[in-house]
Amino acid sequence: MPCPALPDGFDFTDPDLLHHRVPLPEYAELRRAEPVRWIAQPHGLAGFDDDGYWAVTRHADVKYVSTHPELFSSYLNTAIIRFNEHIERDAIDAQRLILLNMDPPEHTRVRGIVQRVFTPRAIRALEDALRNRAHRIAQEALAQPGPFDFVTQVACELPLQAIAELIGIPQDDRAKIFDWSNKMISYDDPEYAITEEVGQESATELIAYAMNMAADRKQCPAKDIVTTLVTAEDEGSLASDEFGFFVLMLAVAGNETTRNAITHGMHAFLTHPDQWELYKRERPATAAEEIVRFATPVNSFQRTATQDTELGGQTIKKGDRVGLFYAAANHDPEVFENPDLFDITRDPNPHLGFGGGGPHFCLGKSLAVLEIDLIFNAVADALPNLRLASDPRRLRSAWINGVKELKVSAG
Numbered sequence: 001m002p003c004p005a006l007p008d009g010f011d012f013t014d015p016d017l018l019h020h021r022v023p024l025p026e027y028a029e030l031r032r033a034e035p036v037r038w039i040a041q042p043h044g045l046a047g048f049d050d051d052g053y054w055a056v057t058r059h060a061d062v063k064y065v066s067t068h069p070e071l072f073s074s075y076l077n078t079a080i081i082r083f084n085e086h087i088e089r090d091a092i093d094a095q096r097l098i099l100l101n102m103d104p105p106e107h108t109r110v111r112g113i114v115q116r117v118f119t120p121r122a123i124r125a126l127e128d129a130l131r132n133r134a135h136r137i138a139q140e141a142l143a144q145p146g147p148f149d150f151v152t153q154v155a156c157e158l159p160l161q162a163i164a165e166l167i168g169i170p171q172d173d174r175a176k177i178f179d180w181s182n183k184m185i186s187y188d189d190p191e192y193a194i195t196e197e198v199g200q201e202s203a204t205e206l207i208a209y210a211m212n213m214a215a216d217r218k219q220c221p222a223k224d225i226v227t228t229l230v231t232a233e234d235e236g237s238l239a240s241d242e243f244g245f246f247v248l249m250l251a252v253a254g255n256e257t258t259r260n261a262i263t264h265g266m267h268a269f270l271t272h273p274d275q276w277e278l279y280k281r282e283r284p285a286t287a288a289e290e291i292v293r294f295a296t297p298v299n300s301f302q303r304t305a306t307q308d309t310e311l312g313g314q315t316i317k318k319g320d321r322v323g324l325f326y327a328a329a330n331h332d333p334e335v336f337e338n339p340d341l342f343d344i345t346r347d348p349n350p351h352l353g354f355g356g357g358g359p360h361f362c363l364g365k366s367l368a369v370l371e372i373d374l375i376f377n378a379v380a381d382a383l384p385n386l387r388l389a390s391d392p393r394r395l396r397s398a399w400i401n402g403v404k405e406l407k408v409s410a411g
């Protein structure tokens with residue numbers, strides 16, 4: 001049945017939409033009346049091009065698509081960065097090297113190699129350094145004389161430091177890596193005055209930096225993760241350009257996402273004082289997952305149908321694009337009791353904020369959960385009386401549910 005509440009031309013990838021709000025009422029209407037709906041005139045997120053796409057909003061359908069890669073391919077179409085000739089290989093080749101854009105068996109091979117970075121042991125080894133860093137960040141925020149921006153003063157740094165620690169980027173190089181990462185992901189928002197070209201140049205520089213790192217370790221192996229990734233013979237290793245794109249993907253996939261989870265989490269706490277009091281008292285281990293469900297920093301990714309198939313009562317044709325709206329699935333009342341309630345004790349919490357559970361499920365989930373836990377523990381210790389000083393200013397983006405400024409005061 002058509003969905004009368006949505007006007008023709010409504011598009012969930014319109015950056016102006018996420019700039020102002022998450023379209024929860026429209027998602028609710030679609031889940032109820034037309035859970036798989038054809039959107040004919042998208043605004044053009046990379047990949048969601050002029051051909052239109054199916055908007056998938058129910059939890060069960062998002063999960064189904066994610067776990068059936070043989071029906072819904074990721075090949076070259078979950079793209080989150082637009083490439084052009086600034087990258088020294090043609091655009092198709094460039095996208096092929098990004099894990100998110102691969103299908104089995106190539107995806108299985110590369111994921112099998114890079115997941116060595118994310119073993120529980122590797123993540124545990126970072127914990128003390130990240131805890132100290134989180135406490136220092138909170139103490140520095142406490143020292144601010146007046147209201148301060150939570151995004152730049154608190155939420156930004158830990159995700160970047162975590163990635164830098166994870167792959168062993170030297171301290172002296174971190175500032176420029178942070179600068180490239182920020183430029184790469186912010187060009188949808190005119191306020192940053194960053195052109196698409198600057199974003200792409202930054203991506204090219206980051207890839208070149210990482211490829212140099214790989215070439216260096218191949219010549220002079222060290223006892224570090226880069227050496228393991230690029231030289232291991234028995235278990236397979238990454239070519240230098242594969243390593244370059246892996247670092248690029250981490251800078252995007254692990255940075256903006258976690259920063260926004262932390263910022264949204266703070267906003268949710270400050271607008272739900274009962275939950276902040278509960279957190280300060282009991283520090284429930286379930287809080288981080290609820291923050292990711294409630295905030296859903298990655299609003300959507302997409303797939304392409306490999307053959308004609310049925311989904312939610314619709315016939316999807318081979319080659320059709322399918323948009324997975326995680327934010328809609330995470331508020332599905334079929335799965336979550338009181339889905340619009342922020343409840344940090346929610347358990348179980350089968351949210352899809354880290355993906356729908358298929359082969360591309362977020363590799364950095366345990367690192368992200370650790371970072372969120374560490375930062376809120378540090379903030380609750382150092383800044384227990386934090387207050388909102390103004391409403392958040394949201395990022396203009398086609399796919400990230402982001403906040404670029406959240407003014408708070410410490411006392």
Ligand code: HEM
Binds near residue numbers: 359360
């Ligand atoms: C994939 C969300 C943090 C690394 C993904 C996907 C989502 C996601 C939705 C796609 C899953 C799919 O297509 O099924 C998030 C959120 C985060 C977060 C919400 C923070 C709250 C991180 C961190 C890292 C990371 C910290 C690493 C440092 C990755 C990688 C992939 C991925 C490598 C691609 C996996 C593949 O294609 O096989 N993430 N992520 N993510 N994420 Fe995360």
